[in-house]
Amino acid sequence: MRRRSILLALPAGLVTLAGCGDDSSDKGKSGKSSPSGDASSAAPSAPPSPKLVEGPLPAITAGGKFGEKPTLAKSSGDPSKDLAVKTVIAGNGATIAENDYLQAHYLGQIWASGKVFDNTFDRKAPILMQLKQGATLEGWRYALAGKKAGSRVEMAIPPAYGFAEQGNPQFGIKASDTMVFVFDVQATFNAKSSAKGKVVAQNDSAVPKVGTNTDGKAPSIEIPDGDAPTKLVAEYVIEGDGPELKATDTVLVQYKGVLWEGGKEFDSTYKRSDLTSFSLQQVVKGWSQGLTGKKVGSRVLVVVPPKLGYGDNPPSGSDIKKDSTLVFTVDILAKS
Incomplete structure (x- = not known):
């Protein structure tokens, strides 16, 4: 499954002026886009800031090291209506702030069924995403802000902070589904980032x-x-x-x-x-x-x-x- 770019639109400046193709070149054989934050799929307006809680979250049963593809147990019981977030492995890199770009691997699973609907580990291609309102899922924004590069973060995102009443039919995500993600944040970049070499x-x-x-x-x-x-x-x-x-x-x-x-x-x-x-x-x-x-x-x-x-x-x-x-x-x- 080849994802489409995390970006909701081409950025300002040269790329906007130069871009001449549609998204088909980045869609791959499956024709599916990423479940990560397409404007047509995400909630049309941001909900209020969520309450962050520690659980419940399903256990990671295999692939426990940073950079390894994790395996999650099937969730039991009802998920929290709040945003559940846990730092599984604490990194020591730069702190992630709003508007930063992240390079990360992730795996996404549906709470109720335990179905894995997407992961970048198998593609061996981390995503590049901007932690910005309107550019990605609200649940990701709140769960990852303040964490450090090098961290593994697990989260359970209720519908209001995911795809809301629209769901994401391409990936079998219903409007009522809570999504569970494991993120391995490799690096974070901001407007002060420069070349190194x-x-x-x-x-x-x-x-x-x-x-x-x-x-x-x-x-x-x-x-x-x-x-x-x-x-x-x-x-x-x-x-x-x-x-x-x-x-x-x-x-x-x-x-x-x-x-x-x-x-x-x-x-x-x-x-x-x-x-x-x-x-x-x-x-x-x-x-x-x-x-x-x-x-x-x-x-x-x-x-x-x-x-x-x-x-x-x-x-x-x-x-x-x-x-x-x-x-x-x-x-x-x-x-x-």
């Missing part, structure tokens, strides 16, 4: 030079004198040690974009104080080609010639003109 020498005077600061502030981009390159440029500024990106991956990034001509900034996650996540299949060719094969944790200079950017059809209302060469610094924070 080895600084790479920038010796080519014909391409822009990018700042190497990793303090969460936007790096500088110095445009050289001379003509813009006619071919795609994609070079490490900081080389991370994470896995290489595939052309089908979803990535989480910080980025800033400027025009080669004049160096004017036209887009930046740093200015919005918000990261962005997208599929490499949903962006301009210069991004998909330039980032494919690069390592997670890296900062990459990407110079996109018009034929791999917007060409003679720039986004309406933007500062990008026809046949503009675009220059980006991209910090690759995570992938799924």
Whole structure:
């Protein structure tokens, strides 16, 4: 079962402007989307903040280590009407806050039947999700906020904080079903997150030079004198040690974009104080080609010639003109 992106909509900025496909490319053979938080499936408005209680919760009978696929016993008795949350394994990473992005594995099971309806462990692909109202299940928001990366968290989400009266028929979740989840939170990211790795020498005077600061502030981009390159440029500024990106991956990034001509900034996650996540299949060719094969944790200079950017059809209302060469610094924070 291949999930659809956790995001409810493409983020602001470049990805929104560049996205040209529907969600079918990320749906996989089953045609099912994730039960995690599609806008059409989740409750139309957020309920009041729930009361958090410690149980009841079904026992984890196998796969008890962090990162292992857990097996849950079938629940007995009635679930709590409140949100039951338990930290099974306490991590020592960064504390998760509202609006953070998480990289995590999870398993979901229906309380009444014990049926497992989804899990990322078998797919060997953790999810990337933003802990934000309207971007994911309300139960996840409240259960995971305040926990630390590296933690295993078990929760039982009553319908009001899951899919409410709509349920999720694709996954056999009825309107009355309480859902049980086990989350292994691998990492958390926020607007101050930056690349981590080895600084790479920038010796080519014909391409822009990018700042190497990793303090969460936007790096500088110095445009050289001379003509813009006619071919795609994609070079490490900081080389991370994470896995290489595939052309089908979803990535989480910080980025800033400027025009080669004049160096004017036209887009930046740093200015919005918000990261962005997208599929490499949903962006301009210069991004998909330039980032494919690069390592997670890296900062990459990407110079996109018009034929791999917007060409003679720039986004309406933007500062990008026809046949503009675009220059980006991209910090690759995570992938799924």
